[in-house]
Amino acid sequence: MEPYCCRESLKSLRPECFIYDLSAVVMHHGKGFGSGHYTAYCYNSEGGFWVHCNDSKLSMCTMDEVCKAQAYILFYTQRVTENGHSKLLPAELLSGSQHPNEEADASCNEILS
Template identity: 50%
Template sequence: CLSKFTELEELGETELYNCPTCKKKQRSSKKFWIRMLPNVLCLHLKRFKWNDCFRSKLDVHIGFPIKDLDMSPFILSNIVSISMISIIIRDLKILLKHTIQHGTRNSCGSSIYDLAAIIVHHGNGVGSGHYTSYATHHDSCWHHFNDSSVTICNEDTVLKSKAYILFYIRRQFFSINGSTT
């Protein structure tokens, strides 16, 4: 999903770019990047779509890793173009200080994440249904939370669920002052 979300997209005829130099509408493309990674990464999967006048649920399984989600391919600072330098210039001081002190890649802290929790929507539509969650703690044991019921489950159960929101924790935290924990 992340690769699809961040791939280069050719914009259609209804989305032509108005060139300020030649004053003409031009075909163009767009691409999404992540400029700086957070310590807690929340991925909200699109589970509902519009069909004419109503929304319906997209009830397909989307695979996701429990361990070793590598976000480095999606970080803007790993692939910097000249036209993008003005966008990231204000972050350069922190990035350079961190790189000199800790010798990490172009992203502050680790770009590797591990899954900590997910939210799952059960039901057929937008206006109805029920939410449950799976979460783990330092002991690596997964728990399923369903209202007042909490049960222990295994990783396979988590991997087979149809996640709606995923919460990943960065392996090496980055603090505002440039230090890692």
């Protein structure tokens, strides 16, 4: 688990230095938690698409489908801002997203350098 734990060097960063990208959504289907069925939407960051995982069946899906899901558990990927640009996502995916203000980016970059 060590690679997924917060590193000491990141603990000094302020919260606005981070952006959280939704990377998976787990849904529970059925009545009560003692029974039912679980499925998940998972984001493939290398391919830039969402996949619906249902037992042995995988199918590509749209962001609209993911947004309409009744989530049970949400998983996020943390990234550090750098001049308002992501280190993980291509620029075309960021065009519609919100970025921290320039002042926050500048202070994050000072800490990182």
